[in-house]
Amino acid sequence: MAKVDMTDVREKDVNVSDLVFKYMRPEHLPHIWCPGCGNGIIMRDVAQAIEDLKINRNNLVVVSGIGCSSRAAGYFDCSTIHTTHGRAIAFATGIKMARPELEVVVLTGDGDASAIGGNHLIHAARRNIGITVIVMNNTIYGMTGGQYSPTTPTGDYGTTAPYGNIDRPFDVALLAAAAGATYAAHGDCFHVPETTRLIRDGIAHKGFSIIEVADVCPTYYGRKNKKGSAVDMMRNQKENFVTAAQAKRMSPEELEGRYVLGVIQELDFPEYTEAYEKVIEKAQGGAK
Amino acid sequence: MAKRVLMQGNEACVEGAIAAGMRFYAGYPITPSTEIAEVSALRLPQVGGKFIQMEDELASIACAIGASATGVKAMTATSGPGFSLKQENLGYACLAEIPLVVVDVQRSGPSTGLPTSPSQGDVMMARWGTHGDHPIIVISPSSVRETYELAIRCFNLSEKYRTPVIFLMDEIVGHLREGVEIPEAGTFEIVDRPVPEHYYPKKHAYHLEEGELVPKMAPFGAGERYNVTGLLHDDTGFPTNNNKIAGDLVERLMKKIDDNYDDIVTTEEVGMEDADIALYVYGGTMRAALTAMEMARAKGFKVGIFRPVTIWPFAERELREVAKKVKRIVVAEHNYGQMLREVERVAKDDCEVRFVGKVNGTVITPEEILQKIEEA
Amino acid sequence: MKKELILNSAWCKGCGICVAFCPKGALELARGKVQRKEGTDCILCGQCELRCPDYAIFVQEKEE
Numbered sequence: 001m002a003k004v005d006m007t008d009v010r011e012k013d014v015n016v017s018d019l020v021f022k023y024m025r026p027e028h029l030p031h032i033w034c035p036g037c038g039n040g041i042i043m044r045d046v047a048q049a050i051e052d053l054k055i056n057r058n059n060l061v062v063v064s065g066i067g068c069s070s071r072a073a074g075y076f077d078c079s080t081i082h083t084t085h086g087r088a089i090a091f092a093t094g095i096k097m098a099r100p101e102l103e104v105v106v107l108t109g110d111g112d113a114s115a116i117g118g119n120h121l122i123h124a125a126r127r128n129i130g131i132t133v134i135v136m137n138n139t140i141y142g143m144t145g146g147q148y149s150p151t152t153p154t155g156d157y158g159t160t161a162p163y164g165n166i167d168r169p170f171d172v173a174l175l176a177a178a179a180g181a182t183y184a185a186h187g188d189c190f191h192v193p194e195t196t197r198l199i200r201d202g203i204a205h206k207g208f209s210i211i212e213v214a215d216v217c218p219t220y221y222g223r224k225n226k227k228g229s230a231v232d233m234m235r236n237q238k239e240n241f242v243t244a245a246q247a248k249r250m251s252p253e254e255l256e257g258r259y260v261l262g263v264i265q266e267l268d269f270p271e272y273t274e275a276y277e278k279v280i281e282k283a284q285g286g287a288k
Numbered sequence: 289m290a291k292r293v294l295m296q297g298n299e300a301c302v303e304g305a306i307a308a309g310m311r312f313y314a315g316y317p318i319t320p321s322t323e324i325a326e327v328s329a330l331r332l333p334q335v336g337g338k339f340i341q342m343e344d345e346l347a348s349i350a351c352a353i354g355a356s357a358t359g360v361k362a363m364t365a366t367s368g369p370g371f372s373l374k375q376e377n378l379g380y381a382c383l384a385e386i387p388l389v390v391v392d393v394q395r396s397g398p399s400t401g402l403p404t405s406p407s408q409g410d411v412m413m414a415r416w417g418t419h420g421d422h423p424i425i426v427i428s429p430s431s432v433r434e435t436y437e438l439a440i441r442c443f444n445l446s447e448k449y450r451t452p453v454i455f456l457m458d459e460i461v462g463h464l465r466e467g468v469e470i471p472e473a474g475t476f477e478i479v480d481r482p483v484p485e486h487y488y489p490k491k492h493a494y495h496l497e498e499g500e501l502v503p504k505m506a507p508f509g510a511g512e513r514y515n516v517t518g519l520l521h522d523d524t525g526f527p528t529n530n531n532k533i534a535g536d537l538v539e540r541l542m543k544k545i546d547d548n549y550d551d552i553v554t555t556e557e558v559g560m561e562d563a564d565i566a567l568y569v570y571g572g573t574m575r576a577a578l579t580a581m582e583m584a585r586a587k588g589f590k591v592g593i594f595r596p597v598t599i600w601p602f603a604e605r606e607l608r609e610v611a612k613k614v615k616r617i618v619v620a621e622h623n624y625g626q627m628l629r630e631v632e633r634v635a636k637d638d639c640e641v642r643f644v645g646k647v648n649g650t651v652i653t654p655e656e657i658l659q660k661i662e663e664a
Numbered sequence: 665m666k667k668e669l670i671l672n673s674a675w676c677k678g679c680g681i682c683v684a685f686c687p688k689g690a691l692e693l694a695r696g697k698v699q700r701k702e703g704t705d706c707i708l709c710g711q712c713e714l715r716c717p718d719y720a721i722f723v724q725e726k727e728e
Binding site: 015016017018019020024029030031033034035036037038039040041189190192193218229230234235238 | 672677679683684714716719722
């Protein structure tokens with residue numbers, strides 16, 4: 001077995017925060033995303049959640065697919081794997097299955113997770129494999145320049161919906177919950193402490209967890225749909241998105257048109273890799 | 289003592305793979321490869337390995353690559369339609385240099401085709417199926433016994449060169465039952481992928497010393513925290529737009545296989561010593577060729593067989609020698625002439641090339657090959 | 665331990681999110697980059713850091 005040299009040879013720049021230095025790769029920053037893109041905010045939430053949970057970076061694997069969101073994996077300082085479009089959850093399943101002691105986090109987008117990768121999402125949820133999926137839902141295909149996605153609201157515009165989108169949107173966390181996700185939650189970019197807590201609880205959860213985070217894409221979604229600047233889109237989340245605690249105190253009338261953040265499903269069910277350990281026991285007992 | 293057991297080709301594939309160290313299998317049921325999944329599901333947990341039935345073919349190969357990234361030898365198996373679906377991630381494993389064995393038990397196509405009928409119609413897909421220029425190693429067995437041995441060889445080559453290897457079986461061999469000598473552990477070579485002697489956090493995972501072609505990468509979770517991507521990348525594993533670095537990477541991937549031709553390419557020759565007619569066959573077609581050779585020799589024809597065991601890289605050097613020696617090569621394959629063109633490219637200046645092909649789901653008979661030997 | 669606000673203009677893309685949500689109005693954009701607004705108080709609450717997509721503004725303990 002090879003020796004592990006734990007010396008960290010990096011030098012910290014005074015212009016980099018402790019959190020970013022500890023969990024990210026500052027030499028690859030600033031990131032590629034547009035000004036005001038919410039991906040960076042969500043990435044910081046994930047780093048904070050990892051810090052809160054005291055996860056050893058050597059045991060952490062961040063997996064992503066393809067799209068704006070999926071560039072996030074490479075910015076984390078751990079084992080990172082930027083896979084093919086839609087397949088991040090399938091790769092993550094292999095990693096977790098082969099090495100259950102690793103903490104596996106998938107960073108994905110609405111298109112990656114619910115269109116081209118929708119099948120893997122529902123089946124990973126159904127199996128209850130212990131990975132955490134964070135969906136950066138910007139309701140648009142950003143990397144390719146603004147085509148409508150499975151989460152684009154009906155009536156909104158995209159470059160492939162020049163007359164308005166006639167599709168109905170998915171609620172990705174709800175979709176996964178219906179498929180059996182044992183932890184499913186909604187977060188956003190504005191409510192950072194709440195969303196960070198949801199991500200933290202999702203990672204700590206034994207079993208499949210999904211946190212769908214309402215993202216901000218001022219460049220493609222915002223501009224095409226006259227949603228204003230990144231600040232305007234953040235303000236919309238501030239004013240119209242409410243935490244679960246706030247929602248409890250609100251009347252149905254007050255909740256009309258609001259997006260509620262928080263946990264939508266939490267279940268107790270055997271985790272997949274643990275269940276497989278029992279298969280191994282059975283197979284080896286039966287072999288004698 | 290080696291023990292002799294009656295085994296099906298698909299079963300031999302799994303047993304050979306386990307002997308080679310396979311401890312992870314992800315798959316999706318498809319005829320005629322399903323027994324590989326079934327036997328893996330039964331056998332892997334017995335040896336502490338893991339089996340998972342994924343939701344589709346794309347997930348199966350992705351899952352196997354993920355497992356392999358953690359240092360576990362992994363395999364997935366499929367047949368024609370499923371092999372089509374696996375192509376994208378095959379290229380990913382080539383570029384990311386993650387070892388993997390992909391079994392394709394070929395069946396008649398195109399499309400859903402004839403699911404239980406033999407074919408060798410995926411030979412070119414095995415070479416060129418995934419987009420972009422990429423290296424590939426493809427190996428094809430012609431008997432159950434050889435299936436066992438070559439499954440081990442597929443893993444060894446995959447590990448050694450950190451590249452996916454395609455085990456190109458066909459329905460003939462996959463569903464055939466034969467007696468197989470199971471060699472004792474320790475009597476055959478097992479190769480493990482190159483890893484660094486010391487793990488350093490943030491090391492350049494794809495770094496190579498002078499003269500090296502295969503990077504030494506630590507498994508995920510071992511302490512090196514590196515990046516893997518399907519984008520063309522530099523030696524840190526991060527995407528690059530530098531055309532020099534991008535070009536050098538693709539060139540190295542090709543060289544990694546091309547420069548090791550002698551290690552990778554194997555062929556078999558039967559009765560070629562005095563032959564002036566050579567049969568060019570591979571995989572399950574070998575069986576008809578052996579009978580055809582006997583029949584032809586009984587009639588006074590000097591017939592031999594040249595069989596590439598490694599299908600890709602193409603056994604060009606060996607074939608060129610054969611072409612210089614004989615007056616005719618008869619190519620027999622269960623397709624519309626996929627390897628025929630390759631054989632013609634190499635041999636047509638030195639000898640004539642005739643063809644026997646089948647695309648109707650039946651097997652090529654010895655008589656059909658004999659006819660091409662006898663005709664003027 | 666004393667805290668301080670640090671601005672990394674090399675990473676700032678000028679989206680203005682920190683400026684908009686600073687509870688004390690203590691930030692402004694100048695030539696596309698964030699800067700402290702003269703005559704205002706920064707209370708080192710760190711709201712800017714939480715929502716900066718580019719990690720270009722943060723509150724950290726001061727090196728003594």
